[in-house]
Amino acid sequence: MLHTTTARARGADALSHIAAAEEHAAHNYHPLPVVIAEGSGAWVTDVDGRRYLDALAGYSALNFGHRHPRLVARAERQLRRVTLTSRAFHHDQFAGFTAALAELTGKDKVLPMNSGAEAVETAIKLARRWGYLVRGVPEPEARIVVMAGNFHGRTTTVISFSDDPEAHDHHGPYTPGFVTVPYGDAAALRDAIDDRTVAVLLEPIQGEAGVLIPPDRYLREVRQLCSATGVLMVADEIQSGLARTGRTFACDHEDVVPDVYVLGKALGGGIVPVSAIAADAAVMDVITPGTHGSTFGGNPLACAVGHEVVTMLAGGEFQERAARLGEVLAGQLAGLTPYGVVGLRCRGLWAGVDVDPELMTGRELTERMAERGVLAKDTHGSTIRLAPPLVATEDELGHLVAVIRDSLQP
Ligand SMILES: Cc1ncc(COP(=O)(O)O)c(C=O)c1O
Numbered sequence: 001m002l003h004t005t006t007a008r009a010r011g012a013d014a015l016s017h018i019a020a021a022e023e024h025a026a027h028n029y030h031p032l033p034v035v036i037a038e039g040s041g042a043w044v045t046d047v048d049g050r051r052y053l054d055a056l057a058g059y060s061a062l063n064f065g066h067r068h069p070r071l072v073a074r075a076e077r078q079l080r081r082v083t084l085t086s087r088a089f090h091h092d093q094f095a096g097f098t099a100a101l102a103e104l105t106g107k108d109k110v111l112p113m114n115s116g117a118e119a120v121e122t123a124i125k126l127a128r129r130w131g132y133l134v135r136g137v138p139e140p141e142a143r144i145v146v147m148a149g150n151f152h153g154r155t156t157t158v159i160s161f162s163d164d165p166e167a168h169d170h171h172g173p174y175t176p177g178f179v180t181v182p183y184g185d186a187a188a189l190r191d192a193i194d195d196r197t198v199a200v201l202l203e204p205i206q207g208e209a210g211v212l213i214p215p216d217r218y219l220r221e222v223r224q225l226c227s228a229t230g231v232l233m234v235a236d237e238i239q240s241g242l243a244r245t246g247r248t249f250a251c252d253h254e255d256v257v258p259d260v261y262v263l264g265k266a267l268g269g270g271i272v273p274v275s276a277i278a279a280d281a282a283v284m285d286v287i288t289p290g291t292h293g294s295t296f297g298g299n300p301l302a303c304a305v306g307h308e309v310v311t312m313l314a315g316g317e318f319q320e321r322a323a324r325l326g327e328v329l330a331g332q333l334a335g336l337t338p339y340g341v342v343g344l345r346c347r348g349l350w351a352g353v354d355v356d357p358e359l360m361t362g363r364e365l366t367e368r369m370a371e372r373g374v375l376a377k378d379t380h381g382s383t384i385r386l387a388p389p390l391v392a393t394e395d396e397l398g399h400l401v402a403v404i405r406d407s408l409q410p
Contacts, residue, residue, distance in 0.1 A: 011048030032370045039066030042392040044375070055369075055376045055400050057389045059207065060239045060350070063266035064312065065389035071269040071308055078304035086295055097303035100310040104248065105261050105278035111287065112276045112298035112306070116238040116264030117153025119275035122292060123201070123234050123262050124157060126277065128177075129286045131198030135230060140177075142198045145231075147183040151208030152201070152236055164208075184214040186221035193225065199232040199260075200225070204250035207239035210383040211345045211352030219254040226259070232283065238264040238275070243313055243390055246323030246348030253347070259283060267306050274306040318390045322348040328394055329386070332401040339408040343383075350387050355408065357382040368407035374400055 014035040034052065038045045042065050044054050057063065064071060078093065085091045101110045111126075113119045127144060131137040146152075146161045153159075159167050160174035168174075179197075181188040183206060193200070204219055206212040226233040235258035240250035242263065247253055249261065260283065264275035273296075296302070312318065330346035333353060343354030355365055362378025369376055378384050388400060 011046075013047040017047060032366060032375065034370055034375065041065040041067075042389045042396055051373060052370065053374045053388070053392075053396055053400055053403075055374055055386050055388045057387050058270055059265065059377070059385075060242075060244050060387050061265040061268065062270040063243055063318065063390050064269055064309070065391040066270060068269065068312075068391070070312060071271055071305055074308040075269075075271050075301065075305050078301050081300070083301040084296070084299045087293060087298060091300045091303075093300045093303035093307065094298055097298075097307040097310070100307050100314070101263075101267075101276060101278060104310050104313060105263075106257065107261065107278040107284075108281040109284040110276045110278045111284065111292070112274065112302065113294050114273040114275055114296050114302070115153070116262075116275050117155045117158055118294065118297070119238065119262045119264050119277055120152040120158055120201075120236060121155055123199075123236075123260050123277050125292060126260065126279065126283065126287060127199035127201075127232050127234060129291070130232065130283050133286050134282075135198060137196055137198060141196045143177055143179055143194070143196045144234075145179050145181055145189060145192050145197060145200045147202045147206070148180050149183050149206055149209040149212065150180075150201075150203065151206070152203075152238075183209075183212065184218050186218060186225065189222060190225055193229050193231055197229065197231050199234050201234045201236065203236045203240060204253075204256075205240045205245065205347055205350070207350075207385070208379060210354070210379050211347070211350055211385055213345050213347055217254065219251055219256045223254075223256045223258070232260055233258040234260040234262060236262045238262055239387075240347075240350070242266040242309070243318040243322050244348055244350050244387065246326050247319055248313060248316075250347070267309055268302065269305045269309045271305050272302050274302045274309075276306075322390050325349050325390075325392065325394065325397060329388075329397050329401070332398065333386075333404075336401065336405055336408070339405050341408075349390055349392070351385070352379075353384050353386065353404070355382045355384070359408065365404070365407055369403050372403045372407060374403040 017035045035047045036044045037047045098110050128142045131142040157175040161178035162168045181192045237249050261278040268274035326348040340356040340359040342356050345352040362382050362384045366378050376384050
């Protein structure tokens with residue numbers, strides 16, 4: 001059955017595509033009725049030739065925009081050489097990528113995977129293994145403290161500690177070993193850590209929850225608590241990292257260095273799924289041959305694109321751009337209060353915008369915006385998330401805000 005919103009899609013091509021997808025694909029998403037055929041920079045074009053400003057950018061996977069020429073060139077070069085070897089053999093793109101990412105993160109070692117959830121799983125395995133083998137926590141007692149409102153992906157273990165009923169319910173039995181505390185509450189975290197705790201896993205800014213920024217100094221307090229208790233601080237920077245917030249990592253805003261970085265999304269340049277964790281040797285070396293792996297993780301194409309991404313970030317220009325344009329965006333969004341915006345959280349080129357629930361839902365707002373040629377995503381009731389590509393111009397951000405304003409009008 002078609003969702004009612006599909007009626008808004010233009011053109012026969014879009015309608016027939018949506019109908020076929022509805023019939024043959026599992027309904028695990030509820031996409032806006034837009035069928036994208038092409039993308040370039042901050043813009044996409046649908047099957048009927050209509051252009052949209054992409055203000056979601058693949059939840060930050062497209063930080064460099066669609067088909068960034070440097071990334072496409074690097075991918076094309078690698079496509080003509082070799083794309084997949086498996087880790088049963090070495091390949092000539094691996095060392096360069098891992099060394100560059102180790103340097104960007106300031107860590108000794110990285111472990112590449114594919115999706116973000118896999119990288120989170122990798123960090124959980126690493127923390128537990130480190131807890132047993134290095135800290136001497138009795139098996140299988142290791143506990144990881146996680147945050148209320150978290151989003152770390154969709155695997156069975158990861159949703160075991162999600163408090164979002166849609167993500168969590170009816171998938172049990174659940175993986176034990178997680179303790180949830182309120183996000184942003186250092187005292188609650190202190191109380192939750194005991195001698196079985198091996199790690200604290202958190203998003204430095206909670207993306208899916210609505211771009212929730214913790215109180216000032218919270219990340220420092222987490223860092224201090226972890227250091228004082230000998231617990232690993234694991235920062236899931238899959239959405240917040242790699243220049244989105246105006247710094248390479250969101251933790252940089254508080255000069256905090258976690259023990260483990262979890263990275264994904266933009267690491268693949270919007271071309272291939274590339275994720276990774278990064279940690280120092282004293283932690284990472286508990287992983288030995290056979291204890292973890294992936295057929296596709298660290299493949300030549302992924303490493304080539306990932307290496308180019310890291311090289312682009314090493315210059316700092318994307319971070320600087322996100323910081324500068326982020327201020328422009330925040331300033332303009334602040335002007336939307338008279339139109340029904342009741343909450344606003346911005347960090348770099350990333351914003352959570354709460355609209356008055358009496359006015360409309362976030363979904364309704366994104367539908368109205370799509371009709372006016374701007375794509376964004378709602379989350380939890382009346383909040384929308386904005387994460388335009390870092391290559392967007394000031395004019396394009398102005399257009400985005402104007403479209404939100406128009407879409408808020410009755
Ligand atoms: C903070 C965070 N962690 C993990 C994930 C999961 O990544 P993936 O969808 O690539 O598995 C996401 C995806 O939105 C995320 O935002």
